[in-house]
Amino acid sequence: MDAEAIELGADGVVGVRLDVNYYEWGSDTAEFIALGTAVKAEDGTSYRNNQGKPFTSDLSGQDFWTLMQTGHVPLGLVMGTCVYHIAHRGLAQTMRTAGQNMELPNFTQALYEARELAMTRMQDEATELGATGIVGVRLEEKSHMWGDHTIEFLSLGTAVAKSGRDHTIPEPRAIISLDG
Amino acid sequence: MTSVPDGENTGGLPEAAGRRLGSGAWSSGLSVADFASCLSMGMEPLGFVQGYAAMHWSWYSSTYYRTQTMGGLGRVPGPAEQGQYSEGWQCPHGFVGGEHRMYGYNFEQTMVEDNWNTGWGLAFHRMVEEASALGAHGVVGVADAMTPLPGTGAVEFSIKGTAVTVPGAPRPDPPFSTFLSGQRLVKLIEAGFVPVSAVAACSSVQMISYCITRYQMAGTAAGNWSGAMSGGVAGVHSIVQVGKALRAARHLAREQMRSQLGHDELHGATLESFEKEVGEGDLTIQCLVRGTRVRRFKPFDPLPEAEPVVRLS
Numbered sequence: 001m002d003a004e005a006i007e008l009g010a011d012g013v014v015g016v017r018l019d020v021n022y023y024e025w026g027s028d029t030a031e032f033i034a035l036g037t038a039v040k041a042e043d044g045t046s047y048r049n050n051q052g053k054p055f056t057s058d059l060s061g062q063d064f065w066t067l068m069q070t071g072h073v074p075l076g077l078v079m080g081t082c083v084y085h086i087a088h089r090g091l092a093q094t095m096r097t098a099g100q101n102m103e104l105p106n107f108t109q110a111l112y113e114a115r116e117l118a119m120t121r122m123q124d125e126a127t128e129l130g131a132t133g134i135v136g137v138r139l140e141e142k143s144h145m146w147g148d149h150t151i152e153f154l155s156l157g158t159a160v161a162k163s164g165r166d167h168t169i170p171e172p173r174a175i176i177s178l179d180g
Numbered sequence: 181m182t183s184v185p186d187g188e189n190t191g192g193l194p195e196a197a198g199r200r201l202g203s204g205a206w207s208s209g210l211s212v213a214d215f216a217s218c219l220s221m222g223m224e225p226l227g228f229v230q231g232y233a234a235m236h237w238s239w240y241s242s243t244y245y246r247t248q249t250m251g252g253l254g255r256v257p258g259p260a261e262q263g264q265y266s267e268g269w270q271c272p273h274g275f276v277g278g279e280h281r282m283y284g285y286n287f288e289q290t291m292v293e294d295n296w297n298t299g300w301g302l303a304f305h306r307m308v309e310e311a312s313a314l315g316a317h318g319v320v321g322v323a324d325a326m327t328p329l330p331g332t333g334a335v336e337f338s339i340k341g342t343a344v345t346v347p348g349a350p351r352p353d354p355p356f357s358t359f360l361s362g363q364r365l366v367k368l369i370e371a372g373f374v375p376v377s378a379v380a381a382c383s384s385v386q387m388i389s390y391c392i393t394r395y396q397m398a399g400t401a402a403g404n405w406s407g408a409m410s411g412g413v414a415g416v417h418s419i420v421q422v423g424k425a426l427r428a429a430r431h432l433a434r435e436q437m438r439s440q441l442g443h444d445e446l447h448g449a450t451l452e453s454f455e456k457e458v459g460e461g462d463l464t465i466q467c468l469v470r471g472t473r474v475r476r477f478k479p480f481d482p483l484p485e486a487e488p489v490v491r492l493s
Contacts, residue, residue: 059212062213063211063212063213064212066212066213066216067212067215067216069216070212070215070216070219086329086332101235101236101237101238101291101292101295101298102235102236102295103233103234103235103236103298103299103302104234104235104236104332104334105234107234107329107332107334107336108232108233108234108302108336109194111232111234111336112193112194112197112230112232112306113194113195113196115230115232116194116196116197116199116200116230117196119200119207119228120196120199120200120203122207123200123203123204123205123207124203126205126207127203127204127205131205132204132205132206133205133206133207133208133225134205134206134207134208135208135210135212135215135225136208136209136210136211136212136215137207137208137209137228138209139209139228139230139340157207157208159205169216169219169220170220171220172217172220172363172366173484173487174483174484174485174486174487175486175487175488175489176486176487176488176489177489177490177491178488178489178490179490179491
């Protein structure tokens with residue numbers, strides 16, 4: 001997707017969607033899909049990031065406009081992942097906690113650590129792009145085809161930086177929607 | 181806020197949390213519209229913060245097993261004994277057979293409630309701990325969840341939000357927290373309130389059905405029995421025992437929430453009920469109330485007249 005956008009001379013790609021498809025015709029085969037809309041500034045300003053590549057973002061057109069109004073520009077879609085296996089509990093462990101509702105500190109720490117690692121990796125990607133922040137962060141959990149005990153923690157968001165241009169954030173106004 | 185029991189160790193934050201929170205770029209779980217709204221109020225995001233607690237879990241207390249013995253002749257704690265909600269029913273048929281449920285009970289499961297409070301409280305405090313580590317004034321856009329960990333007999337409490345700072349303003353200790361963000365938070369502040377804390381309360385009521393309730397739930401109740409028992413007409417039954425259990429669960433959750441508010445008010449409250457069948461005709465009912473504890477900081481100042489808008493998309 002990046003290569004196609006560069007070929008088009010784009011400044012960025014908005015509305016990026018990422019997906020993984022599994023097909024019946026190919027066991028242990030997955031197709032990774034990334035698609036979005038390449039855009040280019042009409043006034044000739046370059047919005048490419050510090051790596052000379054078009055920015056990528058999963059923001060919609062409205063969100064992209066709103067972000068620009070806040071004095072920020074998108075630099076790229078950043079993500080971090082951590083795949084974790086949750087151990088089966090042994091008989092002794094199960095017996096010790098039978099009939100009691102209590103915290104399982106090892107599970108807490110393991111799952112906590114996994115998410116923090118995924119987010120740290122996402123932030124590292126943002127730092128490489130020279131970002132000041134990441135907006136619209138999502139933390140997703142999927143087991144894909146691995147079974148219940150293996151979980152992928154995926155953290156993703158749009159890395160942003162201050163544009164350095166004059167901007168004013170519009171004052172919120174009270175409205176009544178006349179739509180049904 | 182839901183309290184962690186005295187002496188409970190929150191366990192501290194994982195090492196990776198310290199590394200992440202110390203890194204350069206901030207992260208925000210807010211949508212771009214909510215991000216812009218926060219900036220317009222002078223709030224700047226500091227970081228995505230989170231807290232978790234995995235708990236070994238059972239939805240019913242050992243009292244449930246006691247009542248399963250002797251055809252429902254087991255004993256449940258009475259209200260005078262433990263100061264909890266408890267109610268009993270006796271069947272009108274007399275002794276019919278070993279399988280016949282002669283007695284029915286509804287009772288509050290304080291063990292489940294206490295453990296829910298512990299799990300939610302631990303996760304919440306860990307999130308607030310992350311926010312404090314960032315030097316935040318508060319956490320906005322809080323979202324919580326309780327999800328089963330498959331095959332482990334455990335559940336995980338998770339609470340997430342975006343830590344924010346208000347440059348130049350004194351920092352509350354602990355930081356405030358709220359389920360609100362963006363426009364809804366703007367409207368709250370415009371109305372003269374500030375958020376104090378995200379709060380939640382959970383009640384749990386166990387219903388051990390007696391014969392009439394069982395027949396009604398199975399749809400096999402004869403009109404003259406169930407209709408007469410519930411004061412209704414044949415074919416249209418109020419299942420009294422279930423109705424009372426649900427009302428008790430909602431009432432208990434609201435009372436628990438009220439006890440957390442002090443002199444403050446609750447904003448944006450939601451109330452959800454969950455039922456789980458734990459045996460034939462037996463239910464465990466949970467009721468969950470959430471909202472933001474808010475405090476008035478200025479008199480109500482009417483908003484400017486609203487502008488009518490027609491969306492063209």
